[in-house]
Amino acid sequence: MAMKPEEILQAIHAARGGAICIPTMTTSPAWRTIAPDDLSVGCVGFMGGASSLGLGLALANPDRRVVIFDGDGSLLMQLGSLATIAGARPRNLTHLLFKNGVYHTSGSQVTPGGLTVDFVQMARGAGYRNAYAVRDFEDFKKRLPAVLSEEGPLFVELHTGLAEKTPMTDRGGKPFHEQVDTLRRRLLTAAGGAA
Amino acid sequence: MPESIPAPLIIDVLKDTFREARAALAQEGWRQKGDHLGTILSVPDTHQKSVLAALDKEQAIRVITCATEDEAATINAGLWMGGEPVVLMIQHAGLYASINTLRGVAMDGKVPTFYMIGLLSREKDKDPKDSRHSMVRFAEPLLDTFGVPHARMEGPDDVHLIPEYYRLAQQRKGPAAVLVGLETA
DSSP: OBBBBHHHHHHHHHHHOEEEEBTTTHHHHHHHSOOOSSSOBBBBBSSSHHHHHHHHHHHOTTTTOOEEEEHHHHHHTEEEEEHHHHHHHHEEEEEEEESSSTTTTEEEEEEETTOOHHHHHHHHHOOSEEEEEEEHHHHHHHHHHTTTSSSSEEEEEEEEEOOOOOHHHHHHHOOOHHHHHHHHHHHHHHHSSSS | OOOOOOHHHHHHHHHHHHHHHHHHHHHHTTTOOHHHHHHHEOOOOGGGGHHHHHHTTTSSEEEOSSSSSSHHHHHHHHHHHHOOEEEEEEEEEHHHHHHHHHHIIIITOOOOOEEEETTOOOOOTSOOOGGGHHHHHHHHHOOOOOOOOEEEEEEEGGGHHHHHHHHHHHHHHSOOOOOOOOOOO
């Protein structure tokens, strides 16, 4: 049975410590409920950008874990980012792919190739330090400490069902520029500067 | 008549620009992480290839080659949130390809984003608006359409535009661009 995205996000929230998280598309509504007002920035209004946003944050914050909550439709829009991330070799980056085989937000149209696309092989081929798939929530929970600490770049393909909400059914949340500003000020405070 | 700008001059100006940016970030309270002065996010541009070749030998500037200009603009946002100075080096074709990211990330996100954009195939004896190449003709009008401040470097005397437009991007919290008029030497 496919994992529930909300359960995965709850487990990550409980274990993440000071990790920066980058939700996109259908993980966004659930994440802002589970982890409101914290070290997160959503990829809103530029589908496909979560992986690159995560890379920039990881390079700028080498002492802090950065976790991307990507989608399969989203990653397909910026597939070259796998090679860019692998080339930059951020040791603190975890790239999670919530794979459901559809563009859930726009009406669940099947993504190119659907569930047959093997993103693990793509990440390995691009040069990620490690890449594997997880299909079972108990297995995910066992692996979670390593997911959040293993030397990156790490890619994990999570076989999930559909989220309960999408950015179209739940349009709340701060505008992107407010999220950017908030996260930058928090990182500056953590760096010892005035926010 | 426009002239080519030598790569070492551009590298020196980039270093000075990053030093100034680092000083401003330090005043804000940011610590420097790593030894590099700043980061160049590049999608290789034929027009600026002599600069990219010189950067390969440059230890003080970190260069990250991106697969697309969308990536470059978005990685820039992440680096900016973490207090890192960045310059994007791309080609006009990449500007066209990544305009939604310029809009969504740099403009809507209010993220300072400084571009150096090569005008590949720009004829030396023509103003870009009169070029026979659409990719040369449309770059400046496209930037105007999106309200992105820009200026063109037409020779070595114009390199001061690099720090000026870098600063402008920071002040405006959005995109600003310098176009490289002729292929760098």
